Amino acid sequence: MTLEDELTSAAAQGHTAEVSRLLQAGAQVNGVNRFGRSAVQVMMMGSTPVAEVLLRHGADPNVxxxxxxxxxxxxxxxxxxxxxxxxxxxxxxxxxxxxxxxxxxxxxxxxxxxxxxxxxxxxxxxxxxxx
CATH class of the missing domain: 1.25.40.20 (Ankyrin repeat-containing domain)
Structure with missing residues (x-):
């Protein structure tokens, strides 16, 4: 599993701390998982903290x-x-x-x-x- 797969999984589950950890570990914020989706595309929409971490790290809000x-x-x-x-x-x-x-x-x-x-x-x- 790539860092981007882990990042999208953490974002989809609303795990803000894990999203931050993976970004610090080198996961590409606009990188895609094995399904071709980025973390901001699959993030738990009700989790504003996850969205904020991704966007603060440069996630493309228009993907x-x-x-x-x-x-x-x-x-x-x-x-x-x-x-x-x-x-x-x-x-x-x-x-x-x-x-x-x-x-x-x-x-x-x-x-x-x-x-x-x-x-x-x-x-x-x-x-x-x-x-």
Whole structure:
């Protein structure tokens, strides 16, 4: 198992300390596991601390899934993790990114009835990121 496999596994399980340890041990933050996915793509979306460690170490917040075109922001918006959505936007995730179904993250939040995420992304898209 490569360090990147271990890193994606730790990120998916929400193990912040293990993610930090693996990055310090030389795991590449944007490296991919044996399935071609990076840690920020598979991270436990509800674990803002994991997201913060990855992003602080230079994880690409705009990496898109090869099959669906979804970015981490799409995933966090769809699942309603407002803290992770905010963090990703703060680290320059593109709120206008479209997946292969031509949906932006706000569209996915709207479809899921996640009004707090929709309200935040509306502010970001209008240029008012003061929320």
């Amino acid at each position: 898109a899934d090869r099959r669906t075109g979804a970015t981490p922001l799409h995933d966090a918006a769809r699942a309603g993790f407002l803290d992770t959505v905010r963090l990703l936007v703060n680290y320059k995730a593109d709120p206008r990114a479209k997946d292969k179904a031509n949906c932006q993250p706000i569209d996915l939040a709207r479809k899921s009835g996640l009004t707090d995420v929709v309200a935040y992304l509306e502010c970001v898209l209008s240029g008012n990121s003061g929320l």
